[in-house]
Amino acid sequence: MQELTLETMLAVFEEIFGRGLFWTMVLAATGITAAYIYVLIRDRSMSMRKFLLAQLSMPLGAIAAVLFVQSVTDSGFRDVGGPIDLIVLLGVAVVGAVGIAVLVYTLQSLIRRTPQSTAGS
Amino acid sequence: MTGSSMSFSRRMFLALAAGGGLTATLSGTAAKASRIKTAARIVIIGAGAAGTALVNRLVDRLEGARITVLDARREHLYQPGLSLVAAGLKPASYTVSQTTDWLPGGINYINEVAAGIDPVARTVSTASGKTIGYDFLVLAPGLVLDHDAIEGFSPDLVGTNGIGALYGGPDYAARTWEAARKFTQEGGVALMTRPSTEMKCAGAPLKHTFLVEDIASRTAGTGKYEIHYAAPQASLFGVPIVAEKVRMLFSERGIATHMRHELVSIDPGRKLARFAQTRPDANTSAEVTSMVELPYDYLHVIPPQRAPEVIRQSGLSWSDKWTDQGWVECDPSTMRHLRYPEIFALGDVAGVPKGKTAASVKWQVPVVEDHLIAAIDGREGTAIYNGYTSCPLITRVGRAMLIEFDYQNNLVPSFPGVIAPLEELWISWLMKEVALKATYNAMLRGKA
Numbered sequence: 001m002q003e004l005t006l007e008t009m010l011a012v013f014e015e016i017f018g019r020g021l022f023w024t025m026v027l028a029a030t031g032i033t034a035a036y037i038y039v040l041i042r043d044r045s046m047s048m049r050k051f052l053l054a055q056l057s058m059p060l061g062a063i064a065a066v067l068f069v070q071s072v073t074d075s076g077f078r079d080v081g082g083p084i085d086l087i088v089l090l091g092v093a094v095v096g097a098v099g100i101a102v103l104v105y106t107l108q109s110l111i112r113r114t115p116q117s118t119a120g121s
Numbered sequence: 122m123t124g125s126s127m128s129f130s131r132r133m134f135l136a137l138a139a140g141g142g143l144t145a146t147l148s149g150t151a152a153k154a155s156r157i158k159t160a161a162r163i164v165i166i167g168a169g170a171a172g173t174a175l176v177n178r179l180v181d182r183l184e185g186a187r188i189t190v191l192d193a194r195r196e197h198l199y200q201p202g203l204s205l206v207a208a209g210l211k212p213a214s215y216t217v218s219q220t221t222d223w224l225p226g227g228i229n230y231i232n233e234v235a236a237g238i239d240p241v242a243r244t245v246s247t248a249s250g251k252t253i254g255y256d257f258l259v260l261a262p263g264l265v266l267d268h269d270a271i272e273g274f275s276p277d278l279v280g281t282n283g284i285g286a287l288y289g290g291p292d293y294a295a296r297t298w299e300a301a302r303k304f305t306q307e308g309g310v311a312l313m314t315r316p317s318t319e320m321k322c323a324g325a326p327l328k329h330t331f332l333v334e335d336i337a338s339r340t341a342g343t344g345k346y347e348i349h350y351a352a353p354q355a356s357l358f359g360v361p362i363v364a365e366k367v368r369m370l371f372s373e374r375g376i377a378t379h380m381r382h383e384l385v386s387i388d389p390g391r392k393l394a395r396f397a398q399t400r401p402d403a404n405t406s407a408e409v410t411s412m413v414e415l416p417y418d419y420l421h422v423i424p425p426q427r428a429p430e431v432i433r434q435s436g437l438s439w440s441d442k443w444t445d446q447g448w449v450e451c452d453p454s455t456m457r458h459l460r461y462p463e464i465f466a467l468g469d470v471a472g473v474p475k476g477k478t479a480a481s482v483k484w485q486v487p488v489v490e491d492h493l494i495a496a497i498d499g500r501e502g503t504a505i506y507n508g509y510t511s512c513p514l515i516t517r518v519g520r521a522m523l524i525e526f527d528y529q530n531n532l533v534p535s536f537p538g539v540i541a542p543l544e545e546l547w548i549s550w551l552m553k554e555v556a557l558k559a560t561y562n563a564m565l566r567g568k569a
Contacts, residue, residue: 011568015559073554074210075547079519084539085547 029099036102039109047109054105058097065096156184159497164245164253166235166431167261168192170200170565171468171482173223175259177567178490180225183497188227189253191245192262193234195220197565198290201479201557204325206294207287208332209302210518213295215558223565235262238435240461257493260432260449261467264321264477267425272386274422282389286422287329288321300419301329305337308345309418312394314384316425317353318446321469321477324512324524326350327357327367329421334374335517348376349415351396353383359475360530363514366543370516382413384422392417426477428470437464439472448472453528454505456489463496465489474528476510483564484509509533513553521549 014022040046069092070076080086163179165172168190176190202216224230231253237246238258246252266288268276278284280296283304287294304311311333315326330350337346350357350371357371357378358364371378382396398413426446432438433447437458440450449466450459453473458464467485469477485506492502508528515521524542525533534542540549563569 008563008569011563011566012556012559015562016555073519073551075519075550075554079517079547079550081520081546082541082544084541088548088551 032103032106035110036106039106043109050105050108053108054101057100057104061100062093062097065092065099068096156182157494157498158184159186161186161256161497162254163188163257163259163493164255165190165259165261166192166238166245167263167468167470168194168197168220168224168230169261169263169468170479170561171261171486172259173197173220173565174482174486174567175261175467175489176228177223177225177565178486179493180227181567182490182494186497187229189229189231189255190224191231191233191235191247191253192220193232193248195232197223199558199561200321201553201561203287203291203294204328204332204515205554206291207285207297207301207329208336208518209298210332210554213291216291216294235431238431238437240435240437240458240464243463256463257496258461258464259467259489259493260437260464260470262429262432262470264426264469265429267318267427270316270425271384271422273389274387274424278389283392283417283419284387284389284422285329285419286424287325288423297421301333301336301421304346304419305333305340307418308337308341309347310416311337311346311348311419311421312415312417313348313350313421314382314394315352315354315423317383318425318427319443319448319477320423320426322512323359323477324514326352326421326423328515330376331370331374331514331516332518333419333421334376348374349379349417350376351379351382351384351394351415353381353399355380360524360526360532362530362532362543363524363526366522367514370545379413379415382415385412387420387422392420394420426469432470437461443472453508454488455492455502456485456506457492465493473508475508475526478510478512479561479564480511480525481509483560483569486564511535513549513557515550515553516545517550519550520545520547521553522546523549523552 017025066089080089163186165176165188172190172192176188179186179188197218197220199216202211205211206213206216231247233247233249235245236248244252244254245258268274276286276289276293279286279289279293280299283300285297285300287297313326313330330348334348356364357367381399384394385397386395393414393416396413396415397410399408399410401407402409428438428447428449432449437449438447449470449472451457451466451471451473452459456465456467456471458466467489468482488504488506491504495502509525511525513521514524522543522545523540525535527533532542534540540546560569
């Protein structure tokens, strides 16, 4: 990279996914994050019951993210060739895990709000 | 577990939100040099990677310049994708877009080929007889494939009788895969070649060889096929340290090499390729050339490559180098013509020692932009091109080596200590497969 500016990075991501899909994904990610923050502020606490299910979904998100990246790039586990490849693989898994955890937690909070009497201490 | 909970402060949320806002503002503050007012007439021959990237940067820097871009081809080709098309990994359409999709407004785009250049009168004439005067001329017409140089070969043969030639363009790359796929399924003998002239992306013959071998190993299976790599050069790659690495990989993968073999003719009926083999005579050490015939079931042809006729006829080529090829005589560090300072060369047509690749173009364009704008502004430009080029050298479907080097054959990795240049890595493949076209397109728009 010669000039790795934020503008260049945005241009690159727009080209990878297409302008429409990229900004839709950015909006979706922002929306989910905002909804997550909203439910945290609204509930004033984090429900460990909801967080447990979110945590249980993390391995699924991790595996799904890795398989998604491998399928769109015509590659597989046999192509991991060095330490940086393992780091990238784990990075993709972490992003998938965190993403699905936030999504699952937020959906639970939005869909079935825990009654005040049983939530929190 | 009803009692367990975790408290978050409102202040923490506000801090997070503020961080998000800051990121959003940063995106809109890319510094832009102030535009220079000028009435200069700039003509760019060629709307490929180089011409398009340059014109998009010039319109951002200049106000009032009269810029003309000439190119006869309506389609813009993403040529780094041809290797993927020829291995069945992408459709032909992956490499095709419209030239006009990339060109900025406010310029004069002439959909014609440049028929003549008069560097003394400073004019360019088109095929239909238009004459355009210029103050600055940028030569970026690409190169031409000399199919006729190989007796018995014609582009019509690609895809039939086990013949492939991916350099011809998207359709030829797709037909190359038809021929290569048959080989990867049925096995036999594959014969990979390269020309003796300078060529675009000197890594492509190696990539095609590695990809065909990898796919054959997964489909036909070991023992059912042989792969032979024949080249007129003495080594497998221009950069010695890379040549050695490729030699080791070829040896591991059982790919036989025939160095100093130049393809001169083919006999598609008998599936035989004839090579001129050069070697030193045992007694006199003088170079002796003899003819050798090699059989094939799949043959990949890369024809000799030369500057377009209009360049070779205009007296702008080197007179003492590459005389059979006609590349433009220019300073390798500024891309400026050595005899006509108002002329620059970019991309494949430039007579510089290395790099007929899109990566070279990416590094050359800002240098030409700097010197051209400086000349308009009455200054001397300062930017220097060091010969940087890069080659994501695919070694398998799923792995590549991210090789970057300069005029001096030094490796110049962009991510030293992180992405090893001579290691076959998945991340380097991801860059080729996912990020490269995106970066290329950003470059076309003048943004990378």
